[in-house]
Amino acid sequence: MKSKIKEYTSRSNGWGNEYRIDKLKRYIRGWINYFKIADMKTLLKQTDEWMRRRLxxxxxxxxxxxxxxxxxxxxFGINRWKAWEFANTRKSYWRISNSPILNRSLDNKTLNSLGFLFFAEYYEQVCVN
Known part of the structure; x- marks a missing residue:
């Protein structure tokens, strides 16, 4: 599962965000519908955290x-000084993706509003019905 998500969230594949969102949605829906009988809530939450960091x-x-x-x-609501300081960082993409400022600016609600679907949320929807 992680290798497929890595492929869909690769930084260098040149896909647009709409295409990436569509591919991830299809993959998540198919994966959850296939494995929905299993009890895997904690696995899905951990996978979602990792996937959000990749996004x-x-x-x-x-x-x-x-x-x-x-x-x-x-x-996205970061004050001017912090935004300037943070924009000039030379840290790696992966390290920055877990920083408090990027977590606050691209929080879970923002990623959902951009159209991304996550495993735990979809699992809740499917298993409740």
Whole structure:
């Protein structure tokens, strides 16, 4: 499962976000519908945390330039000084994806509003019905 998610959330595959969202949705729905009998809530929550981090990493890489990172962080509610400081960091994409500022700007609610579907949420929907 993780290798397939890695493939769909790769930073260098050149896919647009709409295509990425569509591929992930299809994969998650198929996986949950196939394995919905199993009790795997904790596994799905851990996988969701990891997948959200990968998605944050993808967005950070897409923002490429310091000016764009600064603008996007401000747009997501980070104050001006912190956004500028953070946009100029030289840390790796993976390390930044777990930072408090990126977690606050691209939080779970924001990722859901962008159209992403996550395992635990979909599992709850399918198993309740």
């Amino acid at each position: 944050r990493m993808v967005y950070w890489k897409q923002w490429k330039r310091i000016r764009t990172k600064f603008k996007m962080l401000k747009q």
